[in-house]
Amino acid sequence: MSAEDHAGAVLVREVGPRDGLQMAHGIMPTDLKIRWIRALAEAGLRSIEVGSFVPPKLIPQMADTGEVVAAVRDLPGLAVTALVPNLKGAQRAYRAGAARIVVPVSVSESHSRANTNKGTDEAVAELGRIAAWARAEAPGLHVEAGCATAFGCSIEGAVSEARVVRVAESLVAAGAASLVLADTVGYGNPAQVRRLVAAVRSAVGDRLEALHLHDTMGLGLANAYAGLESGIRQFDASLAGLGGCPYAPGASGNIVTEDLVFMLESAGFSTGVDLNRLLAARGFLAGGLPDEPLHGGVSRAGLPKTYATPHCPY
């Protein structure tokens, strides 16, 4: 990437209300969750994964996702996204008013079976049913596939890049409008990001849209930068790195939204996010989940003198 390529827009999708809260020990009250998501949108985030439509017995933190989607679906300029594991969840998300759904499919067969009782092929087939239903009955709903454990698996260890490419191809063939490669357990490294993005791009082109990275080993932003160098212009991130990794107690969660925005804006990219407002939105977490560790370099150190706050679009 030459100096001139360090420009243009990058879309940061906040996934804290889903990936962060589902790992939290406490349950954030619905009204606080909605106020938090509004504050995130007011800070300039244009894409937020606000929850998941999964059985409340499995993830009680997500029981109110329908209510949350309905409350924020009309925020101006915001693409409201929800994670759904199956057709039933997709239908609930659409009825609630989600603009976009993410269907996770684990590339690792063992991880897929351990988490969903379905193998990878069955999960791809479910994505196919969702995409077919959306084409017929949910006009405008964007169906995205999340390739989980694409960079390694806590059960199997290494996941072959050929397998990631094969699963990505089958997801596109099954009707996914776009793909996100997810480093679910945070095993990825920058060289791997470059190789895997190149391999998947050469198979499915720019259907590969985004990266979903965890900061388990401290490499999250290095991996994001490798993604940028590979041409990726959309990243998932979580305010304060909220969340964690079920396989690594104490590990941080997704890459920290504030630090990602700082890196992108400092490097010349445009995110549309007002970093001071974003930092202020951490207050909802400190208040609503007092026992949850909050991560982040920028919040700890404060914005440096060299950082010019970009204009907030809201």
Add this chain to the structure above:
Amino acid sequence: MSAEDHAGAVLVREVGPRDGLQMAHGIMPTDLKIRWIRALAEAGLRSIEVGSFVPPKLIPQMADTGEVVAAVRDLPGLAVTALVPNLKGAQRAYRAGAARIVVPVSVSESHSRANTNKGTDEAVAELGRIAAWARAEAPGLHVEAGCATAFGCSIEGAVSEARVVRVAESLVAAGAASLVLADTVGYGNPAQVRRLVAAVRSAVGDRLEALHLHDTMGLGLANAYAGLESGIRQFDASLAGLGGCPYAPGASGNIVTEDLVFMLESAGFSTGVDLNRLLAARGFLAGGLPDEPLHGGVSRAGLPKTYATPHCPY
């Protein structure tokens, strides 16, 4: 950087005993410091900055550097480095047995004056006196210049890249055998690393040898990866990110050695470091500086299944 370029050796220089301990609240006892440095060398680190020859009144944590250098100078395969602010310090370092000295020169005029009462040009001239003395009277001593605040300054804010290049050129003209660009306060971003390394390399070639990065904003490893992409194959780092930033209370210090080694080895580079032994060396910090925050993703999460421990050369 293509996939094939993710190979070859990268030198990791541990600077915790200098940059880390000088910021610590407590003073590590000399014998513990020596045992710590030995453990670091036994983990495979071939270059360690063990202290600085500065007035003990200013930095009491470094009062025993002569004793420390003498105790570890004969460890097999280890390049013992010390930081020196002036000719007198250089002479003390040489007498104690240091193989290499680092002379810091702040590119930011204000930072230089605030820290040393000397402007940048005067600091370059002092480097010239040290290099001339070394040529005449200290055969084999490697004189390295550290370009401090090269990525930004807590007093001036932005530091112009043209000025960094000019200072780098003058340091080489004054006799520096090699240069390290230092992000002293941690304001740098990956795009800036790529630009600045390219600019300094085109002025002084591979006299620009290394990067010294801080993780103040959480961007440390992303910046290191940008350095790798720019052809840099030597990095300073500090075990557990020990240290901090005097201008950002609570901020972490240098990039975390363990996480850097993990990133490099995972990405296909060879460091010669046994990561399990390196992680074990954190015990000296936990024991000797119990009030100091210890950072690091790998230590928190544990090594993943995908990590193959390389052979330790010791």
